[in-house]
Amino acid sequence: MMTSFLFRAMDARAGVFLAIMAAVVILVPVGNLLVPHGSPFHVPTYAVTLMGKYLTYALLALAVDLVWGYCGILSLGHAAFFALGGYAMGMYLMRQIGTRGVYGDPTLPDFMVFLNWQELPWYWYGFDMFWFAALMVLLVPGLIAFVFGWFAFRSRVTGVYLSIITQALTYALLLAFFRNDMGFGGNNGLTDFKDILGFDIQADTTRAGLFAASGLALVLSYMICRSITRSKLGKVLVAVRDAESRIRFLGYRVEHYKLFVWTLSAMMAGVAGALYVPQVGIINPGEFAPANSIEVVIWVAVGGRGTLVGAVLGAVLVNFAKTWFTAALPEIWLFALGGLFVFVTLFLPKGILGTLNDGWSTLRQRRNSSDQEDGTGGPRPQAKQSEDAPASTPPPVPAMSRAGASHPQPAE
Amino acid sequence: MKATSLLYLDGVSVTFDGFKALNELSLTIAPGEMRAIIGPNGAGKTTMMDVITGKTKPDRGEIYFDGAIDLTGEDEASIAEIGIGRKFQKPTVFESHTVRDNLELALKAPRGPFATLFHVISGGETKRIDDLLGLIRLSDRKHELAANLSHGQKQWLEIGMLLAQDPKLLLVDEPAAGMTDAETAETAELLKDIAQDHSVVVVEHDMEFVRSLSVKVTVLHEGSVLAEGSLDHVSANERVVEVYLGR
């Protein structure tokens, strides 16, 4: 059953993506570790870390795309799950420091000694073991998402209302993690990590390993997402996105479906966060900032929501641009990012990949229709279903419905 | 009465902000029966459908299905699973899915997320979908997006989806709206076919259409039943003429 499930994910398009990812995952560490310094093919360590960071962002974007692109749930709080996963990993890394901290306390992390805490809070137990921390990376975001989603979806909170309360969720967590009393290092968060699974976290080999792990996690998540979106469940999700009440009258429990992808997506975001933290070396409450979650959405929008590869592409492109801008023209970056939001929503509503898909389908359609003139009399189909995902029409429109078209058109 | 009926409504009332959409509505549909429901705008036809299918909760009154199942506490999904299918006034199909996928989604099968996740379509299901495609005359367009169908074709697709669900009772809201005369006649034939092994409730404005069904008619007015009987019988009723048919 499982094999047929994963097998479904494979086709030509997935093959191309996997081939590229395989090349990246192998070549970048090789370029860093085996190619000598000075060679034009040498990949410096900072670049490995940077690209590793992009990969974790891509994984986060994939998680957002799964709920937004396929199920119509616009989450403005996914950075919260990312950060929770990150904190779970950060707690493991803190406990690995042991006596090497500034205060040299074998169990208590530095900030607890600093705050005069006498013993480890109960929720820090177990994080000295990697397997436990890894489990928590999945369970903590998953559980919070499950509880939140269980309430929200059962009472049919949808659309912008849901988006707004996801913002409230991440904002509440932001405030909570800023508190010293919470026992997560308050304002400063968790940092000064020494090693992971016994490997020095600063070493080139560890960096390369973390990069490869991020790449593998991305590939695996992509395969899972793709199996899901191509299954009957994926079709139900798209139906939920396009006509939620209709699918209910067919007997599907929309809340169960939403809860399933929502929780899964939160877990993926948690994994992304857990891989992010050892690479950047710090996790602090700033990761919960509502603005972060909104930024993730624009990565997905740029690449093309409802296309998994698009989410990955968008995350890498936007973050590459961010790195370049903030180094070269820091003043301009927010203008550029803001402009990107406006440009994409106005002129590229399907994102880069969605637009390419459309163009490709139209082209093929034209060739098909010239091959065979059929006489059904109905309107000529404009776009065939794309291979990757059903063409995304805009989500159902509430009271103010005016323009249902997916291309911008002026108000009267 | 309640025990032998397929659908049983007694004293059902719904109020929106002081407006009585349904007022002590009582109605019984027998197993295998086909019933037409007519009435002016605001008579409560759509609200009645909403109440039966669980979209709206009634303030008062009883709704029983199959003599024993209380519908008032159930939500849309469980009512659909119990065996009531509904077609909306405005055709609602999944526009970004193909015609075939629309039918596959509607097909009677386990509805849980894990069941659908590992679902592999069987030969039997493929055959059933092909049969339905033939019935609703969309065989040659099965790989097209539902968005590209004409209005009438969407109506038919939705009826096809209803049949795929294989419900005991079909609630059909204005199936002939926006259809050409030929299509309307065909739709009537289709419904009559369906009624042979399903119970059907049709809400319709088009009197010709209702006449061509030649079934018992219920007239709704201001949220309750005004008259019931054959079309000729209710057409002769003075009140019906006054509020609905016009003089």
Added chain:
Amino acid sequence: MSNLKSIFVLFCLVAGLVSPALAQSDTESLRSLVDALAKGKYAETEQQIGALVATGDPAVAPALQALGAGDLYFRKSDGQVFIAEKDGKRFTLTDPLTLEVEGDAGKREIKKIKVNNKLRRVIRSALGSLTLMAADPNVRVAAAEAIFKAQDPAGIDALETALAAETDDNVRLVMEQARAAAVLNSDLEEAQKLAAVETLSEMGNREALSLLIGVRSNSEGAVRDAANHAVEKIEKSIAAWNTAQNVWYGVSLGSVLLLAAIGLAITFGVMGVINMAHGEMVMIGAYTTFVVQEIIRTSAPGLFDYSLFIALPLAFLTAGLIGIAIERGVIRWLYGRPLETLLATWGISLILQQAVRSVFGPTNREVGNPDWMSGAFELGQMTITFNRMWIVVFALLVFAGLMLVLKKTPFGLYTRAVTQNRRMAASMGIRTPWIDALTFGLGSGIAGIAGVALSQIDNVSPNLGQGYIIDSFMVVVFGGVGNLWGTLVGAMTLGVVNKFLEPYAGAVLGKIFVLVFIILFIQKRPRGLFALKGRAVEA
């Protein structure tokens, strides 16, 4: 040092009533009386004190006080009397009449003027009557309050004399309270004490409370019962005032929320547009105030007190015009796609923030409070600052004004028509695109004037708006979309709930609770407190 300070305070209080010319001529005769204190035994000192009091001149008070405290010395060389304060090994000498430092002296050069307990009592009552009879009511009040704090039974006689002569009702009240406090610390009979407890219980503030708690533990019988009763009564009344103060803080926070959210209630509630750049409109209003004040500072400083009134219309116009530009440029292409609108306006908010940062710099800018916005006043047991009060008033005025515009003007009628049925409105000849633009402009403009008000209580920085956007959305969603009354009730409720949680949970945790509460509340009532019902919603 503290002694000298209190003497100095007393002097400052009395100095005001001595006219300079008179002081000059009197100082000589007073000095001889003061210097006389250096001579003689206790009995004579008592007479000399009497002579000083007989002058009725408050200027002698510091000398008497120092005498009572044992700080009064005379110089052996010339017999002149000083207030001496030990400073290391030497003493600093201060003239007891002018309170000017007159140099210092070694331990052997001066000698303390001795007093016994009887003399101390005499001095206290002399001091009391001296200041209690002063011409300045403030001095009299201060004197009475001093006796109240000291609970000094020796002051009773002086107080009674002063009371007999007192004409000012306010001062009388303070004196009676002081007398009551003193009586409770004396050996007077029970009836007197009961009356005193009654007086204090009517006083009803924290000082009376702590005094009565002392009485309760130090007395017996009827007095103890009466004190206990009074303590309970005061505790109840203080609790009530605390509640009132919390409600006030809550209303004040609620008004801030209302100001921030009310523009959003129009763009989100009435038009269905999610404007994430709403907070930036508030920020632009605040920066408009800053610019107006800068111009006034450099070119017309006299107008500073009116700066806010000048800034209001300008902020409305600036934010409103930017709002209209946003609507025409971006939002109108996105109607019916709320999630896309959300993203596009978020982008605009980033651009506006960076623009302001580029022009005005990333740091906080100073926006001043006009005089009438500063200060505070007391209402019963609570303190109300003027800036908070004016913001509450202003928020309610803006709300009322907006209601009036929407309900009574043709523009409001058109807006409501377009909201309810766009097509119908269009076919009746209403230019719906213009109404959209103007409504959006109105919502943004109101955010702008909210910015003027918020510049008075918050830091004016490019991030000003971001701090309000989530709270504003919470208010609108909680109150119910499409209903301005809901926004009012929502803002006030959230404000008050927040302030009531703060004492128990702390500010941050309180806020978290409120957020969680709203998240749960939306589950229960997805369309807010005052939701529209019926068919219109389903459409």
